[in-house]
Amino acid sequence: MVNTLEKYHRKRHFTKTSEPEGGEITPYKSPIFVLQKHRATRLHYDFRLEIGGVLKSWAVPKGPTLDPFEKRLAVPTEDHPIEYADYEGVIPEGEYGAGTVMVWDKGTFEHIPEGGETPEKAVEIGHIAFRLNGKKLHGGFALIRTGKGGERWLLIKMKDEFANQMWDPDKESRSALSGRTMDEITNAEE
């Protein structure tokens, strides 16, 4: 099997960062998703879906939206180990992704196949639809690759009873894991 965590490992020094090295957890029965708020050089959200034994990952600069008429840019990043879904803390200065990480939302998801394809195949094709069962996020979403470069995807809310044009992710300021704010997580490690 191809080690899809190679990039993840290459970028980090596990003697310095508190992030997990991974490889301990076997896949969950119901695949999980996590959205981590990450105050690095620029504040962004990292969206991850458990697919093929790893967390497939996208950086979403503006965070998710519940407005089906808005599209949010999602830039693919390296696969992360499943353990990363519970990672909340501060990546030290000088390390890759230095800054505070919050588990902003976490839960399970159901892939919605368009034609019987697996989630792995859907990601490869560049079009995956899914239903989220989180604490903050619910209902249908899709991640769609646009253009030829392959570096640009869009995160879109599907029209359903959970769509909401008035909702703003920045107003949901507490961790789904610990109830802490970004500042509380930061201060806990100082």
Ligand code: MN
């Ligand atoms: Mn990040």
